[in-house]
Amino acid sequence: MEAPGKPGLTPTWTDSRKQLVGCSLGASRLWFTVAGGIVTEVYHPRIDIPQVRDLGFIVADGRGFWVEVKRLPAPDLSLARPGVPALQVMHRHPRFALTLRVVPDADRDVLLLEVTLEGDGDLRPYVLLAPHLGGTGLGNRAAAGRHRGRNVLWAEQGPFGLALAAVAAGQSDGCGPGSAGYVGVSDGWQDFRRNGRMAWHYRCAGPGNVALLAPLERRSTVALGIATSREAAATLAFSALARPFATAWQRQVRDWSQRLAAHGGVPAAGDPALPEALENCLAASALVLRCHQDRIYPGAMVASLSIPWGESRDDRGGYHLVWPRDLVECAGALLALGAAGEARDVLCYLIASQYADGHWSQNQWLGGKPYWDGVQLDEAAFPVLLAAALEEQDARDGIEVATMVRRALGFIIRHGPASEQDRWEEDSGVSPFTLAVCIAALVAGAGFLDQEERDTALAVADFWNTRLESWTAVQGTGLARRYDVAGYYVRVAPAEVVQERGALDRRLPIRNRAHDPGLPASEQVGLEFLQLVRFGLRLPGEPLVRDSVRIADALLRADTPRGPAWHRYNGDGYGEHPDGRPFDGAGRGRAWPLLTGERGHYALAAGEDPLPYLLAMAAMAGPFGLLPEQVWDAAPPADAEHPAGRPTGAAMPLAWAHAELVKLQASRRLGRPFDRPAPVWRRYGGRPPAPTLAVWTPWAPIRTLWRGERLCVCLPEAGVVHWGRNGWREVRDVATVPAGFGLHRALLTDAGLGSGETVELTWRGELTGWSGQEVVIGVREPGQ
Template sequence: MKAPQAASPHPTWAYAGKDIVGTGLGSSRLWFTVARGIVTEVYYPRIDIPQIRDLGFIIADDQGFWVELSRLGCYEVSLPAPGVPAVTIIHRHPRFTFTLQICPSQQRDTLLLRYRLEGDKNLRPYALLAARLGGDAENNRAFVGKHNGRTTLWAEQGPFGLALVAANETGASDAWGRCSAGCLEASDGWQDFNRNGRMTWQHDSAGPGAVCLLGELPAHQTTLALGLGTSKESAATLAVASLMEDFSTTWDKQCRAWKEWMKGCQFPDLPAPLREILALSGMVLKTHQDRTYAGATVASLAIPWGESSQSRGGYHLVWCRDLVETAGAMVAMGALEDARDVLRYLIATQQEDGHWLQNQWLGGTPFWQGIQLDEAAFPVLLASALREQGALDGIPITDMVRRALTFIAREGPATGQDRWEEDPGVNTFTVAIAIAALVEGSTFLDGEARQFALLLADNWNARLDDWTVVTDTPLARRLGVSGYYIRTAPADVLVHDGAKSEHILIKNRAIDPDLPANEQIGTDFLQLVRYGLRQPDDPVIVDSLKVVDQLLKTETPNGPVWHRYNGDGYGEHNDGSAFDGSGRGRGWPLLSGERGHYALLAGEDPLPYLKSMAAMTGSAGLLPEQVWDWVAMPEHHLETGKPSGSAMPLVWAHAEFIKLCYSRATGYPVDRPVATWNRYQGRRPEISHTIWGPRYRPRRIEAGSQFTIALRAPARVHWGTNGWQHIQDIDTRDTGIGVHVVDLPLTELDAGESVQFTFYWPDRKEWEGRDYTMQII
């Protein structure tokens, strides 16, 4: 009998705060997550395709008592060794103890679960599986049937199928009792228990739609195999074959594989608890790598606020920035082949104009459409870091570097979005990455291309404070500082200074607080110190830290944590309800890691920051995107100083923890770009050269300065002085990185004089149609 279907189902994802994540290290193409003590999203055959929402258990008798394990909330998670993702979970209830072990097969696309129910003899377990094949709930179909004589719970949709098989301890006999297929919110097994207090429905099929499967199991120890394949039959074949191997053997193979991988990581000296988090962090990075697209690493195997989200994206996407931050941690750990794979993947997904997509599915299909300048720069830094290790291994990178620098030179220093994927303008973190890319990238080039990349980097570094520092503002006077770096200066600051007081929209807020740019501050300027563009004791850096600590720092029982910027709206509401397009931003542990890197450069031991990050982890040591920094709300599972409902783990946060551990051992940031550090040594460069364009268009030039006009295409510059006197024409020359330049001989002009210019575009056979004037000061 087919199950009735809900008229308007609301399929969501599982809780984002994962207890643990894992995968095998063999040929299997399956990744699993665990949250609230049960299996949640499982991904196959790529790490960006979730196939189920969750696989949990109901414990019940025939007298109306029943409890769903994921709602019980009393469980412990343990691993056989730090960083080995073979999971034991013990759920405790006054009437029973339920022990669940979870382990992937090394060879097959199968996840194995072994449980043991102890306590009240009247209780029985029921497996409850919610399918989301292909990451979609619209067209799933569920079945209860037989495969080679074994009862099998099946689901299929398009090119995907799953099968859940249960067997006794030897794997020889079928362990299922009654089974049923149902549709979400109408005929699923949870609804059956909720309405009837016991299992009363037995439907043999359901769908299409959001489907769920329910199966009765024996009370004694039993093993289940969840197989995934290109059809329900192929999935069942894999599942049954996995049950032919003793669960303990599969478990031992998983442990041996991961322990062997860990041997290649030389961990620095740390207190034992931090060393365990470091090993776990290495496992998190390795787990989030794909196998079809070597080098592709997703941001997280979690969907933020998943229990209230129907998004198909989640964080199982590739962000270029997160990917390079992760690769930097791999380099620090000595996992150089993994880092090389990242570089190869990045080269393969670079866009024709030199940038990378805001984020993408593994094969390179875009998800969001924003443009972020730092994401065009980060891959250049990875190439440079590998070369410093002597580990490029023949990867051809010159073309990639040239195209990336072309994009940076043509589009910078402003960005379409900052690193938080929100506002356009001139952002200190973004420009720091771009400057470093220009310097590091120049070492792969020669001639005019190298010279112009360095000239541009020096100019941006020298003028960065002019664009992003404000003084004598009401906020500065209120906090007792002279000046500070603002979060982002509007792009108009490249044309006129008054732009710093313009309004910048703060996103993810129900009501925009309407703060001008010069009152919005963030932690992004710390990258200037980390990369050697400014000294840690630079007065503006020190004052900016004072502002940040007064406005963005929150003390929690587990240590201090910092917000991204004032007015941030990306996080739970104050009543504990999930982020729903608006909310209130919370503290980010990865920012504690960035602050720890600053402390290291300022001569302090960053150990307190590592300890704080470790204290903010989940029950098994995973680092979250955000921690709850408001009053505790147990009804929403929110504890002050512990993970919120945002993504956990956040791979970027684990990468930052790893890098801070190794940076502490070396005495300097392990990801600092060497050529950039050597060039600036923390000092703002003194320059006697002004570059006009392509986007920076100043109106004044100091007397005696050299002057270069930079354009995006070949042009004839038509120019004169002091009101179009002494008119001349000069053709631009190609720098080799997408910018065409001409030097105007203005060094003899005195203060008070001026220069006028316009352009003729030979390719288009037309004039610019606008005159420009520069005042000599």
């Protein structure tokens, strides 16, 4: 009999605040998550395809008493050992204790659960399964039946199928006859709500938002298999059940313990006195970084095995994607953990997914298909820094990187210094963070290039470095006076700042707000400037840096009971509403533990011990050390469970946050930022170079030349630059010469111009002829 209520309620995912994520280190291509003491999203065969919404349990006596265990008070959770995803959960009730042990099968795409119910002898456990095959709750078909003489719960959609079966001690079948239904109408939960027992036995349901229910023996082992059909999934499940659960448990503990010893050694080496909570969080970070790696596409990592505010939406996108920036941040942490082979896999994946013009997608599915179509210059720069980091550690292992580096640096030079999007993907312009990453990539990547390209890359890096403050810092603003500082770096300057400094007074939109407060760029502050110190472009004691830290701490720091965390920027709207409602395209930004790590890196550079920042991050983690994207940083709403310093409904875990924790501990041991490129420090040592050369391009047409600088005109084709001084006097022509990266340059001035004088120019391309543009560049004192 088919269940009534087609197609069921609008599907959603589950709570993003994961207590654990896990996978096997064997051949299995299955990942699982846990929230609320039950299994939530299960991924297969790639890490970007969730196939199950949740797998939970009801305990009932068949006479009207029933409890869904995820609604009980917080369960007792324990791991076989820290950093090993072998989980035991105990749900307690006055009438019973339900114990679950969860591990994947190492050799099959199967998740195993050992179920033990103790207490009142009339009670029985029931398994609740909500399939979301193909990454959605729409269009699934479900059935409860028998296969090869055993009761099985089945689901199918498109190329995917799943099967759930069970065995019990002394029996071949631990699963009773089940039922399929539509969520919110005829599913198992509705059956118990209306009847107090399992009264419905619907054979099938779908297509729609479906769910499955079946009774279990009080001591049983459940196997959830996922494959290309329901029959194939059942074969996998039955195969896994042929062995004792203890075999899978012991294999998981052994494999992960060995990995932790090999690639989780950051806490042990050189600092045996770390607090236990921090050691556990570091071990969890090693686990998270491994669990976010794909098997089909080695080197690909998603941002999070969670769906932010998933209980309010069905969209699986967003965090189940590869961001080049997040990916390289995580690869750096893998290097810190000694997992150089996995970092090399990341580099190979990035080489494979680079566009011919040198950039990468803003984000993409694992196979390389773009998701959003924005372009971020830092994401073109980070892969170069990964290649340089592997080279610096003598760990590149022969991977050919020159072509990738040449393409990436060429893209940066041709499109910078302004980026279409900042690192938070919200505004275009010139960002101190993006500039720091791009300058570092130009310097660190120059060593892979020939002399012509190397000279151009270093010249552009030096020029952008000399202009950092001119483009991204302000002095004497109302905000500066309010906080008694001389000046500070802004979070993003409008792109026009390379032509006119007054652009900093223009309004810069703040996204994710119901009502944009209309702040000018000069009044928006973030922690972007800290990257200048971290990468060796500025010293921590510089007055402008210190003033920026002071104003950022005043505006962005949130002191929670768990420790300090920082907002992305003042006015941020990416987070829950003040009343606790999920982010729905608008909200109010919350504090990020990731930024606590960035602030800790600055503290280290300034001569402080960053241990308090590490401890704060660990204190904001979940029970097994998983770090959230955001924590609640205000008095919690009366009707919401948001204690200060604890995770919000944003992503958890955030792989980037775990990478930051690992690198901060590695930096603490080194006494300097772990990811500071050595060539950058050698070239700059924290100080800007002397301004000797200014670079003008058609895409970044500067209007100011500092006294003492020569002017370099870079064009996208060979040609002649026609130029003069002070109203077209002393006119002359200069032919361009190749500059590498498909560019051609002409050096114009001999550095003899004084303040107040001008340079006028136009150009003729060999292919395009005269440009029809006249450019006037004024000479000013350095720093103006």
